[in-house]
Amino acid sequence: MEQEPLMVRMAGGVATVTLNRPRRKNAISHALWLELSRLFETLSASAETRAIVLTGAGSDFSAGADIAEFDTLRGAGNAEAYETANSAAFAAVRNARVPVIAAIRGVCFGGGFGLAAAADLRIAAPDALFSVPAARLGLAYPQDAMQDIVAAAGPQMARYLTFTGARIDAKTALAAGLILEIVPTDELEARASSIAASIAANAPLSVLASKLSIRATLSGTAADAEAARVAGARTFESADYAEGRAAFREKRQPRFSGR
Structure with a gap:
């Protein structure tokens, strides 16, 4: 079998x-x-x-x-x-x-x-x-x-x-x-x-934004560029961005949730 x-x-x-x-x-x-x-x-x-x-x-x-x-x-x-x-x-x-x-x-x-x-x-x-x-x-x-x-x-x-x-x-x-x-x-x-x-271990939304930005750079399409823009903008409103800043101030490892 x-x-x-x-x-x-x-x-x-x-x-x-x-x-x-x-x-x-x-x-x-x-x-x-x-x-x-x-x-x-x-x-x-x-x-x-x-x-x-x-x-x-x-x-x-x-x-x-x-x-x-x-x-x-x-x-x-x-x-x-x-x-x-x-x-x-x-x-x-x-x-x-x-x-x-x-x-x-x-x-x-x-x-x-x-x-x-x-x-x-x-x-x-x-x-x-x-x-x-x-x-x-x-x-x-x-x-x-x-x-x-x-x-x-x-x-x-x-x-x-x-x-x-x-x-x-x-x-x-x-x-x-x-x-x-x-x-x-x-x-x-x-x-x-x-x-x-x-x-x-890194922030999932940040990694995704990077992945989409690289794809947009390679493809050169407007659709991929827009997807990258949206993903990038989302990171600045995320809980993970706040967590990353807090972890840096407190000199500890961040705990990212992907939100």
């Missing part, structure tokens, strides 16, 4: 989501794409969640969409529905109310790369490998996923990866700005948890 394909652990405001199909290199089935969307939307809506870590069980992050389903679920007649499920999962990660940190080891290919690119921060073990092999399979990436890849890796590296289908290692990904840092394999989860805990 197959294990649950997704595992979730919550501790100290940090949700750790683990892709759990290690025997398939955490390949993502159609059902798992749908479940990822639901899970991230649920976690994002919970006031308990302050940050999310996304990782893979075993020795890999994810080999991407499960190619075993392509003949039946990603053919000429039903590819659009499959791509809709992909896009919804990417959007759920990208639009999460809280920062998402991808902790990557081993292969991070295709749709797995798309999930990592949709995250806010990415850290990787030395053995991480990155690839966008769509051109080798004769298919195309959704445009919204491509936006994430360009934002994460830069336009030059995005072109190289998608045009050639080449694999790059962690050092190359670091040089391109795709990942924040390379972490020893046995310290990867601890480092991701440490970053997430630092985020979780």
